Amino acid sequence: LSEKTDMGGVELYSASYTAANFSTVTISDNASNYKYFDIYAVTDDAHSLFQRVYMPEGKMVSFSASLVGWSNYFTKCKVYKISGTSITTAEYGGNKMAGQWGTHNTGTFERSEAYIGIYRIIGYK
Numbered sequence: 763l764s765e766k767t768d769m770g771g772v773e774l775y776s777a778s779y780t781a782a783n784f785s786t787v788t789i790s791d792n793a794s795n796y797k798y799f800d801i802y803a804v805t806d807d808a809h810s811l812f813q814r815v816y817m818p819e820g821k822m823v824s825f826s827a828s829l830v831g832w833s834n835y836f837t838k839c840k841v842y843k844i845s846g847t848s849i850t851t852a853e854y855g856g857n858k859m860a861g862q863w864g865t866h867n868t869g870t871f872e873r874s875e876a877y878i879g880i881y882r883i884i885g886y887k
Contacts, residue, residue: 770886771800771884771885771886772790772791772796772884772885772886772887773882773883773884774789774790774791774799774883774884774885775787775788775789775790775880775882775883776881776882776883777880777881777882778881779804779808779881780808781881782803782804782879782880782881783879783880783881784806784875784876784877784878784879785850785851785875786848786849786850786851787842787848787849787850787880787883788847788848788849789847789848789849789883789885790847791847791885792819792846792847793818793819793820793844793845793846793847793885794819794846795885795887796818796819796885796886796887797816797817797886797887798814798815798816798817798818798885798886799814799815799818799844799883799884799885799886800812800813800814800882800883800884800886801813801814801815801823801842801880801882801883802880802881802882802883803825803840803878803879803880803881804878804879804881805827805829805838805877805878806838806876806877806878806879807829809827809829811825811826811827811878813825815844818844818885819844819845819846820844820845821843821844822841822842822843822844822852823841823842823844824839824840824841824842825839825840825841825842825878826838826839826840827839827878833865834864834865834866835864835865836862836863836864836865836866837862837863837864838861838862838877838878839859839860839861839862839877839878840859840860840861840875840877840878841859841860842880849880849883851875857873858873858874858875860873860874860875860877860878861873861874861877862874862877
């Protein structure tokens, strides 16, 4: 297993903030072995996100960021599914539960995993 953190958790996944994983994340131990996870994520344009997930095995966790520009509004979102040692983008009806919506170009919606990625996961037993 990975090294213990200062707060007694186990680092299960780590990448640099600027090299977040935007697809499937593989952790170093099974999610069912932990009471909760702290998941650190980032948008493609460097906005920080955080979620604490209790009893993580089999859970889905949602990240979203709303951003306002000069004349535009954007929402970036992604739902992850935690299963065993894999954290993947959830799907519904064959569609990835991830994307961006914005008011530019008369309203844009794009399904894509490219907008939110994970860079660190700490597990607590």
